[in-house]
Amino acid sequence: MNDEFLHRIRKTPPPQFLAGLKAKLDRQASAPVPPRRWSFTRGLFTGLLLGGAAFALTAVSLTRGPESLRSLVRTPAEYFARLMRGSGQGDDKAWAPGQHQAVPLGPVWLPDRATEPSGSAAAVPTQSTGFAVKQDGHSGSVGSVGSTAPGAGSSYVGGGGSFPGPETIRVAASSDAYPIALVSANRVPRYAYHVKVELDAGDVFARLCSTDSPNRVEAVELSRRITSEEFRRCARDGNKLVEIKVGYLAIVLARAPLYGPLHLTARDLFLALARRIPDPAHPEKFINNPNTTWNQVDGSLPYDRIQVIGPAPGSAAGTLVAHLLLQGGCNAYQSIMAIRDSDPDGYENICGTLRTDGAYVQTDLFGGSSSNWAYSDLFVTNPTQIGIFRTNDPGRSRNNLVVNSVDGAEPAPAGLTAGTYSVAETVYLYTKKTHASGATAFMAFVNASLTRVSPYFLERDTWAFVPLETAEMSSSLATATALKELQF
Amino acid sequence: MDRLSTDELDWDALYADLAPRVYNYFRYRMGSDTDVEELTSRTFERAWRFRSHYRPDVAGFPTWLFKIAQNVGLDYRSRLRPHVPLEGATEIAGEGSPELEAELSSDLARLAILTATLSERERELIALKYGASLNNRLIAGLTGLSESNVGTVLHRLVRKLRAQWYGHASISDE
Numbered sequence: 001m002n003d004e005f006l007h008r009i010r011k012t013p014p015p016q017f018l019a020g021l022k023a024k025l026d027r028q029a030s031a032p033v034p035p036r037r038w039s040f041t042r043g044l045f046t047g048l049l050l051g052g053a054a055f056a057l058t059a060v061s062l063t064r065g066p067e068s069l070r071s072l073v074r075t076p077a078e079y080f081a082r083l084m085r086g087s088g089q090g091d092d093k094a095w096a097p098g099q100h101q102a103v104p105l106g107p108v109w110l111p112d113r114a115t116e117p118s119g120s121a122a123a124v125p126t127q128s129t130g131f132a133v134k135q136d137g138h139s140g141s142v143g144s145v146g147s148t149a150p151g152a153g154s155s156y157v158g159g160g161g162s163f164p165g166p167e168t169i170r171v172a173a174s175s176d177a178y179p180i181a182l183v184s185a186n187r188v189p190r191y192a193y194h195v196k197v198e199l200d201a202g203d204v205f206a207r208l209c210s211t212d213s214p215n216r217v218e219a220v221e222l223s224r225r226i227t228s229e230e231f232r233r234c235a236r237d238g239n240k241l242v243e244i245k246v247g248y249l250a251i252v253l254a255r256a257p258l259y260g261p262l263h264l265t266a267r268d269l270f271l272a273l274a275r276r277i278p279d280p281a282h283p284e285k286f287i288n289n290p291n292t293t294w295n296q297v298d299g300s301l302p303y304d305r306i307q308v309i310g311p312a313p314g315s316a317a318g319t320l321v322a323h324l325l326l327q328g329g330c331n332a333y334q335s336i337m338a339i340r341d342s343d344p345d346g347y348e349n350i351c352g353t354l355r356t357d358g359a360y361v362q363t364d365l366f367g368g369s370s371s372n373w374a375y376s377d378l379f380v381t382n383p384t385q386i387g388i389f390r391t392n393d394p395g396r397s398r399n400n401l402v403v404n405s406v407d408g409a410e411p412a413p414a415g416l417t418a419g420t421y422s423v424a425e426t427v428y429l430y431t432k433k434t435h436a437s438g439a440t441a442f443m444a445f446v447n448a449s450l451t452r453v454s455p456y457f458l459e460r461d462t463w464a465f466v467p468l469e470t471a472e473m474s475s476s477l478a479t480a481t482a483l484k485e486l487q488f
Numbered sequence: 489m490d491r492l493s494t495d496e497l498d499w500d501a502l503y504a505d506l507a508p509r510v511y512n513y514f515r516y517r518m519g520s521d522t523d524v525e526e527l528t529s530r531t532f533e534r535a536w537r538f539r540s541h542y543r544p545d546v547a548g549f550p551t552w553l554f555k556i557a558q559n560v561g562l563d564y565r566s567r568l569r570p571h572v573p574l575e576g577a578t579e580i581a582g583e584g585s586p587e588l589e590a591e592l593s594s595d596l597a598r599l600a601i602l603t604a605t606l607s608e609r610e611r612e613l614i615a616l617k618y619g620a621s622l623n624n625r626l627i628a629g630l631t632g633l634s635e636s637n638v639g640t641v642l643h644r645l646v647r648k649l650r651a652q653w654y655g656h657a658s659i660s661d662e
Contacts, residue, residue, distance in 0.1 A: 002646075002650060003618070003646045003650070005595070005649075005650065005653050005654075006599070006614070006617075006618040006646065006649070007618060008595065009515075009516070009595045009596050009599055009618070010512050010618070010619070010621075011512065011515065012508060013507065013508050013511040013512075013525075013528070014525075017525050017528075018507055018508075021507065021528070021529050021532060022503055022507075024529070024533070025503070025532055025533065025536045028533065028536050028537060374563065374566075
C-alpha cells in the first residue's frame with residue numbers, strides 16, 4: 001500500500017516544547033492510587049457465599065436452634081422490620097398476643113415500656129397518647145417532639161408488640177434554602193430520626209408559630225433573616241424563637257484577567273441584568289431594560305457589551321442566581337420596596353427575573369463537575385464576558401480568572417460575615433424554644449446543617465452554599481445547644 | 489509493549505516514545521498545528537496526574553494514553569465553532585493572504601481538506617495510524633472495531649486519499 005504521502009506529514013515536535021512539558025510533568029505530583037475494585041465474578045461469588053450462610057443460619061435458628069440463638073437472630077430482624085414500618089401504625093392491630101416478642105435494640109431513648117410483657121393492651125401508649133402528653137407541654141420525653149406533628153409518621157408503641165418509629169420533625173424551607181435543608185436532612189441518620197423538608201414559599205412563620213394548625217412545622221429554614229413584623233406576630237402568641245445561622249449562599253462574578261477586574265455595585269448588576277428596571281424619568285414606572293453596555297449603567301465602567309454567563313434562568317440554580325444578582329440593587333429603590341409586601345408577585349417579577357435578550361446567557365456547561373474546565377475556558381476566549389462561579393471553583397482557579405468586586409467587597413469570609421458582599425444571602429434556621437427543648441432530632445438536624453463538607457462533594461443543587469467559618473460555627477452550635485432566645 | 493506493573497514502567501522512556509506520537513496524532517486529527525502543543529500538554533498532564541490509576545492488567549500504556557488523548561480531543565472539538573464546509577474552506581483559502589496560501593499548499597493543510605469529507609471515525613483512524621503510528625491491534629482497541637476491519641477500512645481510505653492527493657497535486661501543478 002503506497003501511503004508514503006501520509007507518513008511524510010509527520011513532524012518532530014519542537015525540542016523546547018518537549019523539554020518544557022517534561023519538566024512540568026516531573027514537577028507534577030501523582031494522584032493517590034484508587035482502591036482496587038472487586039471484580040464482578042469475585043463479588044458475586046462472595047455475595048452468594050455470605051447470603052447462603054446467612055440463610056442457613058436463619059433457617060436453623062428458627063427451627064431447631066436453642067432459644068438464645070433464635071432470639072439473637074430474630075431481634076435485629078424485628079428491629080429493622082420496625083424501622084421499615086415507618087408510619088404504618090395501622091398495622092399494629094395485626095400484632096396479636098402470643099406472637100414472638102423480642103427485646104428491641106436501638107437508640108437509648110427507646111421508652112422503657114418497650115420491654116413490658118406482650119399482650120397488655122391497656123399498657124400500650126398509642127400515638128394519641130404521645131400527642132396528648134406533648135400538648136400539655138411535658139416535653140421531657142425526647143421522643144415526643146416528632147409525635148406532635150399530625151401525620152408525621154412518628155409514634156411509638158411499646159410492649160404491645162410494635163416498636164417506635166424514628167423521631168420525626170418537619171422543616172419548612174424557602175425555595176433558595178430548600179436544597180440546603182434537603183441535603184442536611186439526608187445527612188441525619190435515618191435509623192434514628194426522620195426529618196421531613198417541605199418547600200414553602202408562603203408564610204412559613206405562621207406554620208412555625210401556630211399552636212393549632214394541622215400544617216405546623218417544628219423548624220423553618222430561610223435564605224433571609226426573619227423580619228420584625230414576622231417576629232412580632234410570632235411573639236404575640238407567647239412564642240420564643242431560636243435563630244441559628246447555618247451558612248451562606250454566595251456566587252462569584254469572574255472574568256479573564258486580560259482587562260482586569262470590574263468594580264461593580266449591586267445597583268449596576270440590577271440595571272444591567274434585570275428584565276425590567278425603573279424608568280429614569282419616572283421611577284414609579286418600569287420599562288424593558290435598554291442597557292447594552294456597562295458604561296450605560298455606570299459611566300465609570302468600560303464600553304464593554306453586557307454579557308453574563310450562568311445557569312438557565314428557569315432552573316433552581318438560575319432562580320438562585322437571579323435573586324443573588326438582582327435583589328441587592330433592586331431593594332435600593334424606594335418604589336420597588338414599596339410593593340414588596342403589598343404585591344409580592346410584582347416584586348418577584350422585577351427583582352427575580354433576568355433578561356432574556358442576550359445580556360444574560362445561559363449555558364449547559366454551568367455546574368457540571370466534569371465540565372468546570374470547559375466552562376471556565378469560555379471566559380479565556382471571551383475576555384469581556386463575566387461568568388457566575390461558586391466561591392471555590394477549581395476551574396476558575398485553573399484559568400486564573402479574576403474576581404469582580406461588588407460594592408467594594410470580594411467573596412471572602414470576612415465580607416460574608418459582615419454582610420458587605422451583596423451577591424450573597426445568609427441561611428438561617430428557626431425553631432420555637434418549646435419545640436427544640438429535648439428534641440434530639442432537631443439537634444441532629446442542626447449538626448447535619450453545620451457539618452462542613454468539601455465543596456468538591458457538594459451536591460449539584462447546593463453548589464452556592466458556603467459553610468460557616470469555625471468561629472461562627474461554634475457560635476451557632478452554642479446558640480442551638482443553649483436554645484438562646486432570639487431578641488429582635 | 490509488555491504489560492509491566494506501574495512500578496516497573498520507565499516513565500522517561502514512555503514519554504520520549506509517546507510524546508511525538510501524541511503530538512502528531514493531534515496534528516493529523518485537527519488538520520493544523522494550532523493548539524496541538526496545548527492538547528498534547530493537556531493529555532500528558534492528565535495522564536501523569538492519574539498514572540497511579542493506570543491498570544496494566546486492563547490495557548497497555550499507549551492504549552490508555554491515547555484514550556485520554558481521544559477524550560481531550562473530543563472535549564476540544566466540542567467547544568469549537570462548527571467547521572466551515574469543505575467548499576467554504578477552499579474559497580476562504582483561495583482568497584486569503586499569502587500566509588494562508590502557503591499553509592494551504594502545505595501537506596497538512598491539504599490532508600485537512602481531503603479528510604474534511606470523511607466521517608469522524610475515518611479521520612480518527614487516519615490520525616491513529618499515521619499520526620500516532622499505532623498498529624492495527626491498538627487502533628482496534630481504541631476504536632472498538634475488529635483488527636481486520638481496521639485494516640480494511642484503512643486500505644480503502646488510503647486508496648481514496650491517494651487518488652485525491654495526486655489528482656489535486658497534478659491540478660495545482662498545471
